[in-house]
Amino acid sequence: MSLDASVAVRRGPLDVQLDLAVADGEVLAVLGPNGAGKSTLLRVLAGLLPPEDGRVVVDGTEVWDDVGQGRHLPAHERRLGMVFQDGLLFPHLSVADNVAFGLRSRGVPRTPARTAALGWLDRVGLAGLGDRRPGQLSGGQAQRAALARALVGDPALLLLDEPLSALDARTRLTVRAELRRHLADFGGSTVLVTHDPVDAMALADRVVVVEEGRIAQAGTPADVSRHPRTDYVARLVGLALLPGTGAGTTVRLDGGGAVAVAEETVGPVFIAVRPESVALYLDPPHGSPRNVWPARLVSATPHGSTVRCELDGEVQLIADVTAAAFAELGLAPGSAVWAAVKASEVAVYAR
Amino acid sequence: MSRREAGVPVPLMVPAALAVAFLVLPLIGLVVRTPWADLPDHLTQPAVGVALRLSLVSATAATALSLLLGVPLAWVLARSRIRGRAVLRALVTVPLVLPPVVGGVALFLVLGRQGLVGRWLDETFGLTIPFTTTAVVIAETFVAMPFLVISVEGALRAADARFEDVAATLGAGRWSTFRRVTLPLVAPGIAAGAVLCWARALGEFGATITFAGNFPGTTQTMPLAVYLALQRDPEAAIVLSLVLLAVSLATLLLLRDRWLGRSVAT
The missing domain is CATH 3.40.50.300 (P-loop containing nucleotide triphosphate hydrolases)
Structure with missing residues (x-):
């Protein structure tokens, strides 16, 4: 059919x-x-x-x-x-x-x-x-x-x-x-x-x-x-949608890894991360409760004043960073970075 | 809102009040002049019963005929994409503005014994239409059907045509869709149109007297009886008029639900 x-x-x-x-x-x-x-x-x-x-x-x-x-x-x-x-x-x-x-x-x-x-x-x-x-x-x-x-x-x-x-x-x-x-x-x-x-x-x-x-x-x-x-x-369509299983304020991803979320959830869920809420660092950031993962930059495509970065690692993410920040970080495909997302900026949907 | 309602300007208020008086006073006059004491005597006269029954039967038959032919016509006007639809609609509404007497003459020319169709009917089937109860029904249908067509066409246009698309995606052909979806959706509009049509048919005078004549028992409907009575026995005319007024008011009550009550909701 x-x-x-x-x-x-x-x-x-x-x-x-x-x-x-x-x-x-x-x-x-x-x-x-x-x-x-x-x-x-x-x-x-x-x-x-x-x-x-x-x-x-x-x-x-x-x-x-x-x-x-x-x-x-x-x-x-x-x-x-x-x-x-x-x-x-x-x-x-x-x-x-x-x-x-x-x-x-x-x-x-x-x-x-x-x-x-x-x-x-x-x-x-x-x-x-x-x-x-x-x-x-x-x-x-x-x-x-x-x-x-x-x-x-x-x-x-x-x-x-x-x-x-x-x-x-x-x-x-x-x-x-x-x-x-x-x-x-x-x-x-x-x-x-x-x-x-x-x-x-x-x-x-x-x-x-x-x-x-x-x-x-x-x-x-x-x-x-x-x-x-x-x-x-x-x-x-920038957002990354990842399947996982909710357990309180943590979601265990089906592809491995865990994400801290603001809302408590139980059972199968999707988490959605908008690319503009992903921040990139060269060194692990400290301070506020965040999701921080080591990642590798796969590709970078400029779109207007931002650069869309495809990240590979424990959690697959897409990040939009400003062209200025991208240049300042000196990133190139293959670079090792730290990707950080605030728990409050992760959306959770029941699956 | 209330401030607005309170302040009706005088130039509008006075003519509006006059209009109300103009419309209502004659009806009050009718009621005032009614010989209430003799009312039962007048009402029980066999001639009244005969005319009333003929009126009700012919108006109902005309409404049935209008429904049978008018609803499909309204559908064609509202839904089909045939060429010349605007011309068709104009033609259909002509009887609305045509003086009924002219309608009667026109019917006579077509369906009379020497008429275009009438002669053929007479020669082939031995059918003569003028001056029969059939002629009454035809004259009333001619004058009243446009009211039904206009009303149903409006209802069809107001109805959400997407429901017909839904029906098509569910395997319903056009006829099945019309029967199972369109018709039920516009049923209130059809009912309102039928009531209007029936009221118009009940009051028909000009086309009826021209095409069907004025024979008690076969073609003398209530309005004809009223007119005739007025020249011989005014009291009887008043009583007959009162009966028609009562029927009209009943019609209005039937319509009230739709026009004054729920019309906003649909």
Whole structure:
């Protein structure tokens, strides 16, 4: 269940030309600013907007769009599930009927459709809420129900359009963690559109950064944040995201090493470190409670007035230092440095 | 806020008060002049019952016909991208501004025995429409359907079309989406439009008398009966008017929920 898409479409002044390939079980994040053409891409993949040129092929043989051949499969004939920004649960149907909607459309009789819907509500943690109206759900619950509705038909392609951006910060953390689990279980291809680099880092296997309708950069989340090719990407995706296990105010990293954090946590977490909060020293710094690691400078790329430094060592980090500081330290690839991060500047997310 | 409400400027206040008086006084006059003592006698006259029943039946039939044809038309106007949609909308709203008598004449020219379609109907099926109850329903539909179309089209435009995209991604074709998503979403707008349409059909006079005539029992609806009674028996006319006023007020009460109550929420 793979996706191969090459899409050209014009929306007002925006000229979108994007090529994507997503493998089975893979999650591709399309990251970019508002108006970059991300949602347009998703509408084309969904069949809601016919492309002006290009092909969309699923599983290698199932042609959904082929402008050259004049083929356009309408949205309702595509095996896909889509989650929209603000859930968009049908307000006139119960939550269970919302989830069962896709099965009913595809001819599944009422009773098995309802059984499957209730099963999915259970899986997304909404057991017992099937008879509620969407208006009676919280934002996080509505988005979980929307996910269940998209996944219930076992689609080949799952499209997520800013699925977390309408949620408040606290809810976003928990829903993101759940979404991650469901995506891991999902066998089809997933395309996630987001403008939040944390979503992309936490959820995606690969990231495509889109600017003004074109792919600015593509790669694994770690790749893209380590080697940003444009200033925009550098600003957008600089943060290092490291998996670990919380134990009080310490997080033991899966890759080895430990990080002191300000908040107490327990269980699997991500820690996120912004490159501007990493300071570099030639000698071990003393004083305030900090995370200090020895590291080796792998590469240094100037971006505007800062230099992005990729560090290798016990903990893999990215540091943005000013060009002046970089020169003063006399750093060159291969240099041994000490990297320091204040505990208060390490963000912790439940995984 | 309260300071603003208290200070209605005189140049606005006086005409506004006059407008209220102008609109309400005739209704008060109607109620005042009603021969309340003879009311039961008048109301139980068989002619009143016949006219009222004919009015209710034909207005309801006209509303049903308007729903059947008008809701799909509203959908086409609001959702489809066919060419000449603006022209179509203008054409549809013509009956709103057309004097109903002219509508009646036009219907007669098309559906009358010598009319464009009427002659064919007469020769092929032996069907004659003018001066029948069918003609009443057609005249009322002609005049009232635009109210429904405009109202439903507005509701469709106000409804979030993204729900229809959601339905498509869930495997629902356009017809299925219309039935299972669009229709339920705009149901309140359809209901409001139907009530408006029904009220307009109930009060129809000009097109009806021109196209369907004024035959008690088959084409004499309440407004026609009122007009006729006024020339012979003014008291009866007042009573009949009162009945229509009562029906209109009931309609307004039905609409109140939507227009004065929840309209902001949707």
